[in-house]
Amino acid sequence: MNPESRIYVAGRKTLIGAALLRRLKAGGYTRVIEPSPDPDAGDPRQVDRFFETARPDYVFCAAGRSGGILANQKYPADLMRDNLLSACHLLESARRHGTKKLLYLASSCSYPKHASQPMKVESLLTGPLEATNEGYAVAKIAGLTLCRAYRRQYGVKFVCGIPGDPFGPGDDFDPEDSHVVAALIRKIHEAKEAQAGSATLWGTGAPRRGFIYADDLAEACIFVMLRYDGSEPINIAGDWDLSIRELAEAIRDVVGFQGTLFFDSSKPDGCPVKVLDSSPLFGMGWRPTGKLHEALKATYDWFLEKTDAPSARISS
Numbered sequence: 001m002n003p004e005s006r007i008y009v010a011g012r013k014t015l016i017g018a019a020l021l022r023r024l025k026a027g028g029y030t031r032v033i034e035p036s037p038d039p040d041a042g043d044p045r046q047v048d049r050f051f052e053t054a055r056p057d058y059v060f061c062a063a064g065r066s067g068g069i070l071a072n073q074k075y076p077a078d079l080m081r082d083n084l085l086s087a088c089h090l091l092e093s094a095r096r097h098g099t100k101k102l103l104y105l106a107s108s109c110s111y112p113k114h115a116s117q118p119m120k121v122e123s124l125l126t127g128p129l130e131a132t133n134e135g136y137a138v139a140k141i142a143g144l145t146l147c148r149a150y151r152r153q154y155g156v157k158f159v160c161g162i163p164g165d166p167f168g169p170g171d172d173f174d175p176e177d178s179h180v181v182a183a184l185i186r187k188i189h190e191a192k193e194a195q196a197g198s199a200t201l202w203g204t205g206a207p208r209r210g211f212i213y214a215d216d217l218a219e220a221c222i223f224v225m226l227r228y229d230g231s232e233p234i235n236i237a238g239d240w241d242l243s244i245r246e247l248a249e250a251i252r253d254v255v256g257f258q259g260t261l262f263f264d265s266s267k268p269d270g271c272p273v274k275v276l277d278s279s280p281l282f283g284m285g286w287r288p289t290g291k292l293h294e295a296l297k298a299t300y301d302w303f304l305e306k307t308d309a310p311s312a313r314i315s316s
């Protein structure tokens with residue numbers, strides 16, 4: 001991949017894809033394809049027509065809906081179908097139209113529920129999945145397996161990355177769809193707005209997760225596109241291994257909430273620890289550069305801009 005390469009980011013308007021677009025442009029890649037409208041990855045004809053005319057050399061597959069626990073419980077069929085179809089159609093059209101390399105993004109949900117921590121790719125497909133997001137996880141496993149199958153059958157350079165828990169500008173703050181960072185920012189911000197003495201958060205605060213700033217993730221994806229060409233997926237996480245309590249405290253500082261954080265232990269915690277082993281990526285020479293406070297602040301600023309909350313914006 002060089003500055004002249006034709007690059008397409010599927011899913012370029014949301015968290016990961018938007019960060020990829022930002023980092024590619026900042027990195028001097030001048031031929032990033034931005035079709036209007038984007039092809040619907042669920043429709044094989046639209047996808048194929050796009051690849052036939054645009055002929056992207058490099059493709060980042062960040063399309064396919066994801067969501068938090070509520071979205072996974074309410075829309076398991078939609079999430080599974082969207083991810084299955086997106087992977088099938090994007091990979092097949094990339095193969096048919098001569099894409100030089102493709103990076104498919106799976107998910108840490110692809111790992112078995114009881115995988116040993118930190119999770120290594122050797123654990124994939126070795127045990128039962130977390131039931132609440134099984135449909136989505138199976139679709140992502142299908143996507144990563146499809147990359148391997150295309151490599152074996154067609155000799156194409158399709159690789160798969162498994163991101164940690166990303167957050168950043170462009171994150172989904174919808175109470176039903178959001179992941180933990182966005183959900184905590186919203187709750188703590190709302191407690192501040194309401195001048196409440198405390199913000200109530202789900203669970204004990206003890207579970208640990210491996211967070212990564214979306215721009216670091218995007219840089220890592222570009223690095224993987226440039227430097228990795230293996231049939232095994234590669235974990236892409238940063239080095240912020242935090243408990244939910246530590247994360248919430250950092251968000252409280254960024255939001256400027258003076259109240260206390262109350263952890264409601266009657267609500268579920270989920271897995272006690274879920275972090276990815278990124279040592280293979282780090283061993284190749286990549287390291288995240290983002291700073292936690294700055295990354296959370298950029299995310300909060302974006303949220304304020306989108307929610308148009310004047311009082312909060314003044315005090316931020």
Ligand SMILES: NC(=O)c1ccc[n+]([C@@H]2O[C@H](COP(=O)([O-])OP(=O)(O)OC[C@H]3O[C@@H](n4cnc5c(N)ncnc54)[C@H](OP(=O)(O)O)[C@@H]3O)[C@@H](O)[C@H]2O)c1
Nearest residue numbers: 011013014015016017040041042062063064065066106107
């Ligand atoms: N966010 C996370 O925590 C996380 C973690 C690991 C992996 N991932 C994976 O990384 C990818 C990107 O995640 P994200 O959080 O940035 O995005 P997201 O909020 O899950 O949204 C999915 C993206 O895919 C696009 N998309 C969905 N269905 C599509 C279709 N049929 N045709 C074309 N585009 C479609 C959406 O475009 P529209 O908005 O225009 O529909 C959106 O840009 C997803 O596949 C997700 O599974 C996400």
